Amino acid sequence: MTSEPCLKLLPNGLAIYLKEIHTAPIISHWVWYRVGSRNEVAGSTGISHWVEHLQFKGTPRFPASQLDKAISRTGGVWNAFTYLDWTTFYETLPASQIDLALDLECDRMTGSLFDPADVESERNVILAELEGNQNEPRFRLGEAVQKTAFDIHPYRNEVIGSREDLKQIQRSHLFAHYQRFYQPANAVIAVAGDFDADEMFARIAGRYTDIPAGPMLTDRVPPEPPLTAERNVEVTGPGSTTYLQLAYRAPTAREPDFFPFTILDSLLGGPTSLNMFGGGGTTNKTSRLYKALVETELAVSVRAGLQATIDPFLYEIAATLRPERTPAQVLAAIDVQISRLQDELIPEAEIARAAKQARAMFAYGSENITNQAFWLGYAEMFSRYSWFTGYIESLAQVTPADVQRVARIYLQPQRRVVGMYLPEGPQEGVP
Amino acid sequence: MSLRQSLARHSLPGPEDIFRTVLPNGITILTRTNQTSPSVAFSGYLPAGSVFDPREKLGLAAFTAAALMRGTAYRSFQEIYDDLETAGASLGFSASTHTVGFGGRSLAEDLPMMLKLLAECLLQPVFPAEQVERLRSQAMTSFAIRAQDTAEMASLTFDEILFAGHPYALPEEGYTETVAAIRREDLTAFHQRHYGPRGLVFSVAGAVTPQQVVDQVAEALGSWTNPDQPVEPVLPEVHPLSAPVRRHLFIPGKTQIDLVLGSLGPKRTDADYQSASLGNNILGQFGMMGRIGDIVREKSGLAYSASTNLNGSRAAGSWEFAAGVAPENLDRVIELMMAEVSRFTCEPVSREELDDSQSSYIGGLPLSLESNAGVSRAILNIERYQLGLDYLLNYASMIEKITPEQILETAQRYLNPAQFVTISAGPQPTEV
Numbered sequence: 001m002t003s004e005p006c007l008k009l010l011p012n013g014l015a016i017y018l019k020e021i022h023t024a025p026i027i028s029h030w031v032w033y034r035v036g037s038r039n040e041v042a043g044s045t046g047i048s049h050w051v052e053h054l055q056f057k058g059t060p061r062f063p064a065s066q067l068d069k070a071i072s073r074t075g076g077v078w079n080a081f082t083y084l085d086w087t088t089f090y091e092t093l094p095a096s097q098i099d100l101a102l103d104l105e106c107d108r109m110t111g112s113l114f115d116p117a118d119v120e121s122e123r124n125v126i127l128a129e130l131e132g133n134q135n136e137p138r139f140r141l142g143e144a145v146q147k148t149a150f151d152i153h154p155y156r157n158e159v160i161g162s163r164e165d166l167k168q169i170q171r172s173h174l175f176a177h178y179q180r181f182y183q184p185a186n187a188v189i190a191v192a193g194d195f196d197a198d199e200m201f202a203r204i205a206g207r208y209t210d211i212p213a214g215p216m217l218t219d220r221v222p223p224e225p226p227l228t229a230e231r232n233v234e235v236t237g238p239g240s241t242t243y244l245q246l247a248y249r250a251p252t253a254r255e256p257d258f259f260p261f262t263i264l265d266s267l268l269g270g271p272t273s274l275n276m277f278g279g280g281g282t283t284n285k286t287s288r289l290y291k292a293l294v295e296t297e298l299a300v301s302v303r304a305g306l307q308a309t310i311d312p313f314l315y316e317i318a319a320t321l322r323p324e325r326t327p328a329q330v331l332a333a334i335d336v337q338i339s340r341l342q343d344e345l346i347p348e349a350e351i352a353r354a355a356k357q358a359r360a361m362f363a364y365g366s367e368n369i370t371n372q373a374f375w376l377g378y379a380e381m382f383s384r385y386s387w388f389t390g391y392i393e394s395l396a397q398v399t400p401a402d403v404q405r406v407a408r409i410y411l412q413p414q415r416r417v418v419g420m421y422l423p424e425g426p427q428e429g430v431p
Numbered sequence: 432m433s434l435r436q437s438l439a440r441h442s443l444p445g446p447e448d449i450f451r452t453v454l455p456n457g458i459t460i461l462t463r464t465n466q467t468s469p470s471v472a473f474s475g476y477l478p479a480g481s482v483f484d485p486r487e488k489l490g491l492a493a494f495t496a497a498a499l500m501r502g503t504a505y506r507s508f509q510e511i512y513d514d515l516e517t518a519g520a521s522l523g524f525s526a527s528t529h530t531v532g533f534g535g536r537s538l539a540e541d542l543p544m545m546l547k548l549l550a551e552c553l554l555q556p557v558f559p560a561e562q563v564e565r566l567r568s569q570a571m572t573s574f575a576i577r578a579q580d581t582a583e584m585a586s587l588t589f590d591e592i593l594f595a596g597h598p599y600a601l602p603e604e605g606y607t608e609t610v611a612a613i614r615r616e617d618l619t620a621f622h623q624r625h626y627g628p629r630g631l632v633f634s635v636a637g638a639v640t641p642q643q644v645v646d647q648v649a650e651a652l653g654s655w656t657n658p659d660q661p662v663e664p665v666l667p668e669v670h671p672l673s674a675p676v677r678r679h680l681f682i683p684g685k686t687q688i689d690l691v692l693g694s695l696g697p698k699r700t701d702a703d704y705q706s707a708s709l710g711n712n713i714l715g716q717f718g719m720m721g722r723i724g725d726i727v728r729e730k731s732g733l734a735y736s737a738s739t740n741l742n743g744s745r746a747a748g749s750w751e752f753a754a755g756v757a758p759e760n761l762d763r764v765i766e767l768m769m770a771e772v773s774r775f776t777c778e779p780v781s782r783e784e785l786d787d788s789q790s791s792y793i794g795g796l797p798l799s800l801e802s803n804a805g806v807s808r809a810i811l812n813i814e815r816y817q818l819g820l821d822y823l824l825n826y827a828s829m830i831e832k833i834t835p836e837q838i839l840e841t842a843q844r845y846l847n848p849a850q851f852v853t854i855s856a857g858p859q860p861t862e863v
Binding site for chain 2: 023024025026056064067068069071072073074075076077092093094097120121122123124125126127128129131132134135137237238239240241270271282283284285286291294295297300301320322323353356357358359360361363364366367368369370424
């Protein structure tokens with residue numbers, strides 16, 4: 001019912017991944033672009049996300065008013081996401097309707113209108129999205145920590161951008177960004193579902209072959225010098241809950257250290273799921289941080305996470321404190337657990353455990369065709385698809401000494417930012 | 432190939448392949464096999480929801496459900512989660528008004544372990560005192576976070592007013608003072624009295640055969656009895672408001688207002704539920720959030736999200752409009768929404784709009800059934816609302832029969848602005 005994925009390249013540089021899955025009459029089709037907040041310069045933060053929004057505003061062939069309706073009419077779903085390294089658009093549709101997705105994605109790779117009125121309307125929509133985010137203490141803390149963690153690398157900016165930049169970016173900036181990054185050589189198409197691969201390739205090739213490759217893009221982003229001393233940042237705001245967030249500089253997804261770090265993360269904060277659809281794997285209540293913070297009644301919750309990125313990003317640990325506890329108490333307890341990882345070898349059984357957790361996560365993810373198409377393209381944004389297929393084996397090969405080594409290298413205090421959200425206490429409001 | 436033909440080619444769950452049986456102690460089992468992935472997902476419920484809570488201890492059912500996995504006669508909290516997390520599996524319980532729901536997923540090879548654990552949590556929780564206090568503390572923090580959450584506070588207040596005098600007016604998780612009043616003995620007593628096999632429904636989908644499921648569930652739960660399990664009390668009728676209510680909750684320090692407005696809607700089992708559902712799709716879901724999304728977000732750029740929702744439950748329902756808006760745009764967004772209500776209740780939807788939504792519903796069905804969890808939930812709902820095992824097979828023809836006139840009649844029955852509740856929460860609208 002399922003075939004191995006195949007990769008094909010068009011002369012204009014477009015990469016196409018296809019995977020036949022005949023378990024349901026559904027096809028999921030994704031177009032990935034190597035552009036995200038990583039590609040933004042000062043003064044234009046949020047521009048990639050804004051371009052993504054404008055991709056839903058129509059082309060001469062597919063006016064905006066018809067796009068949503070055309071997809072919804074099939075019973076399908078579509079959406080888009082902008083992240084640090086990438087922007088992606090997807091449609092999951094009844095298999096018989098897939099030409100609609102092929103047509104509209106090809107069309108909007110080069111033909112989006114960027115109508116000035118739409119640019120202004122979306123400016124307000126995105127500012128509203130930002131204001132909604134800023135209602136959340138955790139967003140405000142995360143934003144401050146990220147900014148403090150990098151001095152020059154664009155990873156310092158939130159994907160949504162800053163209010164100042166969102167107010168001053170103009171249509172010409174947006175359109176130039178679109179023309180620069182939305183081109184075949186900078187894209188990956190990933191399709192999974194109920195189709196014949198040869199036939200699907202012919203359909204895609206027929207649509208994209210005549211689109212020129214576009215200018216060569218350089219992938220250079222100024223490297224961020226290492227942190228040499230711990231940095232601290234405090235955010236204050238309404239409420240009565242204190243949050244603590246730590247961010248350590250982490251390895252890239254392509255570095256061998258990423259896999260020992262994944263085991264470390266699984267042990268310290270609980271396993272991170274790589275599924276975007278179909279749900280995560282398991283909880284984190286046996287993780288060392290949960291035991292050290294929640295079981296000891298220092299915090300009500302803790303989570304940690306490592307992200308697969310092109311350049312070194314952050315390993316983050318976030319805790320919601322119990323009201324009677326201080327950030328210093330919680331930080332001290334986290335440091336004890338980090339020292340343990342640096343001083344003691346973890347049991348071999350922990351590595352087998354992490355591999356089994358990953359096996360379960362892949363089984364859940366493979367129930368869902370949309371998620372399988374997501375996998376095909378996702379790993380291409382920071383590595384190769386083989387990163388995924390070799391994932392469980394890469395984990396299984398990690399040794400306790402590897403985990404200890406990455407703990408010693410990456411989890412040093414001088415490589416981190418310590419962020420706190422300190423509530424201003426109850427304020428006068430109308431209940 | 433038409434959508435209908437495409438659907439027929441891959442069979443939807445129906446009487447031919449949904450296996451249903453009832454154990455002698457009253458537990459209903461539903462299962463559908465899916466061998467495409469080596470995993471299983473299950474879900475279920477039993478009638479032990481917050482409808483049984485004393486008002487002064489509101490949150491008791493939810494607290495009890497949350498504490499089931501905090502230790503059993505055989506395993507400590509850490510042992511429970513060690514078994515689950517080592518298997519990459521998950522299990523959870525949560526209470527709603529009528530029921531305690533549960534759900535889990537694992538590799539198929541671990542299903543026997545999961546059922547054993549499920550049975551231990553349901554039958555033999557020990558509610559360790561230390562764990563009870565920890566949960567209480569977590570609940571208190573979540574109440575503090577809730578008090579700062581503009582969307583949650585707007586929604587909470589909306590329900591309190593719309594369903595006044597009915598259990599649906601109250602949050603299942605309770606309030607600070609009611610959870611503070613709950614003692615460990617209350618949890619034990621609630622569990623002993625209300626947990627039992629009668630009314631328990633268990634649904635599983637995945638790489639397991641019906642016989643394996645029946646054998647494993649019977650082994651885990653077949654000998655459970657509780658002859659004194661009480662039946663749900665008769666609930667009061669819900670009545671529309673006699674006058675509209677408008678309220679703003681000032682939550683200082685916020686940048687955006689969350690708005691919820693609306694009225695009572697049909698029950699899930701009412702005859703007009705599906706026409707309300709299709710109407711709701713046209714009004715605030717279809718495409719980029721239907722007519723409401725079109726006017727508020729697309730044409731006016733006044734909100735990131737503006738949509739409508741129909742919440743049909745067992746005893747009553749609500750029909751809600753929601754948006755997150757800048758303080759200076761609040762009045763304008765309310766005006767736009769009310770203008771759409773007026774249009775929606777004065778003239779029938781167009782044939783084209785209805786065709787679009789019908790097509791969306793029918794085409795979307797296989798997408799909702801992609802995963803084992805989706806199938807498990809779908810067949811659980813068939814049982815919950817007694818929709819019949821052929822419900823999914825008949826779904827397309829049922830949807831196709833609904834007319835613009837039926838939608839108009841349904842909208843007129845429920846969407847009366849004179850009975851609306853309008854709640855906003857966040858900064859003062861006049862602050863900016």
